[in-house]
Amino acid sequence: MNVCMLAYSYYETDNRIRRYAESLRDRGDTVDVIALKRTGESDFDVVGGVNVYRIQERVLNEKKNITYLFRVMKFLVRSTLVLTRRHKKLPYDAVHVHSPPDFEVFAALFIKCMGTKVILDIHDIVPEFYAAKFGATNHSLVFRCLVWVEKLSILFSDHVIISNHLWYERLISRSVTPDKCTVMLNYPDNALFYSRGQKLNGAGEFKIIYPGTLNWHQGVDIAVKAFSRVADQIPNARFYIYGDGPQRPFLAKLISELGLDDKVFLKGLKSLDEIARIMADADLGVVPKRNDAFGGDAFSTKTFEFMALGVPIVLSRTRIDAYYFNDSVVKFFDPENTDDLASSFLELANNEKRRKGLIENASNFITEFRWDVKRTDYWAILERLVGKNVSHNAR
Numbered sequence: 001m002n003v004c005m006l007a008y009s010y011y012e013t014d015n016r017i018r019r020y021a022e023s024l025r026d027r028g029d030t031v032d033v034i035a036l037k038r039t040g041e042s043d044f045d046v047v048g049g050v051n052v053y054r055i056q057e058r059v060l061n062e063k064k065n066i067t068y069l070f071r072v073m074k075f076l077v078r079s080t081l082v083l084t085r086r087h088k089k090l091p092y093d094a095v096h097v098h099s100p101p102d103f104e105v106f107a108a109l110f111i112k113c114m115g116t117k118v119i120l121d122i123h124d125i126v127p128e129f130y131a132a133k134f135g136a137t138n139h140s141l142v143f144r145c146l147v148w149v150e151k152l153s154i155l156f157s158d159h160v161i162i163s164n165h166l167w168y169e170r171l172i173s174r175s176v177t178p179d180k181c182t183v184m185l186n187y188p189d190n191a192l193f194y195s196r197g198q199k200l201n202g203a204g205e206f207k208i209i210y211p212g213t214l215n216w217h218q219g220v221d222i223a224v225k226a227f228s229r230v231a232d233q234i235p236n237a238r239f240y241i242y243g244d245g246p247q248r249p250f251l252a253k254l255i256s257e258l259g260l261d262d263k264v265f266l267k268g269l270k271s272l273d274e275i276a277r278i279m280a281d282a283d284l285g286v287v288p289k290r291n292d293a294f295g296g297d298a299f300s301t302k303t304f305e306f307m308a309l310g311v312p313i314v315l316s317r318t319r320i321d322a323y324y325f326n327d328s329v330v331k332f333f334d335p336e337n338t339d340d341l342a343s344s345f346l347e348l349a350n351n352e353k354r355r356k357g358l359i360e361n362a363s364n365f366i367t368e369f370r371w372d373v374k375r376t377d378y379w380a381i382l383e384r385l386v387g388k389n390v391s392h393n394a395r
Helices: 015-026 067-090 102-114 126-134 141-156 167-172 218-229 248-257 274-281 302-309 319-324 338-349 353-371 369-387
Strands: 002-007 030-037 044-047 051-059 094-099 117-122 159-164 180-185 206-211 237-242 264-267 282-288 312-316 331-333
Touching: 002 015, 002 067, 015 030, 015 051, 015 094, 015 302, 015 369, 030 067, 030 274, 044 338, 051 067, 067 102, 094 102, 102 117, 102 141, 102 353, 117 141, 117 369, 126 141, 141 180, 159 167, 159 369, 167 319, 206 218, 206 274, 206 312, 206 369, 218 237, 218 248, 218 302, 237 274, 274 302, 282 302, 282 338, 302 312, 302 353, 312 338, 338 353
Parallel strands: 002 030, 002 094, 030 051, 094 117, 117 159, 159 180, 206 237, 206 282, 237 264, 282 312, 312 331
Antiparallel strands: 044 051
């Protein structure tokens, strides 16, 4: 099977896209990825047997909706041209489009007319994502227009994959029928995310890590403020923030204002392989999302990854996380409550037995959510759409 992935994202750092691409590679399919480019990267690379075409640079600094729209529309035009040109050389059986934005599916307009099947994979629901990113309300004209675009994008697609059950319920209530939609969570790739055992921390550090996008709804500022309240009570604690996004300048200023420059460190984006090793060396992971209309229902990839790595987690009790987890596998704190998060940091830093209990329970829990098992569900979707049954001889 010849498959193309389209993503307004960086391939090397996007776990969800890489899982799909590498699982197809492992069974002998040809996989192209059309994605974003970071400064200094080449336009084309073969990454682990996957052909990666980087067609547009992006800086994660959109503060105005017009800037974001201009960049995604430019990517839509460019990806349409590249996709169509490559299809003429070696026709694609299927195109797997990763949203946001959902209207990126229309890059496949010409090749769909020639028989190629189109999967729309909704990582984040666009109307709610837009509202959270730019401060719009769910009753605004823009929000209603985005729901209309969502419906058109789904209508154009042959199948829809959605990243959690709460969003599945929302989608089938407004835009898609259940028979056309499948839930696939952000399962960790167990080839990268597995327990390494002994930590390598130097100088006796107690290492807290947040890895991910630096957007407002992620609540990283809440974690910084909470850490500042207990930093003196845990003298060996250090907080490392890995990622990039619009909130980065604000976070840098906040860290300075709180006098934490020697204890809180803003790091850049890392490849998936690098971040897996970095996360494995943590003593504690934190996922401090806000419980707003978007963040409250957005399932973080990092939660499962920390569990698979054997790292205990402090987790905001959002709607989506309360849906999947309980207090035996994560340490919950009340969303946006800096005092509660600070207390959670303090409790886990001083209670090794509690940390070990969370690790053991989470390790048992995560065995049901392994990508090496769940990937066959994805293969089945493709085979049903395309009508090909490729032998599953993993390398």
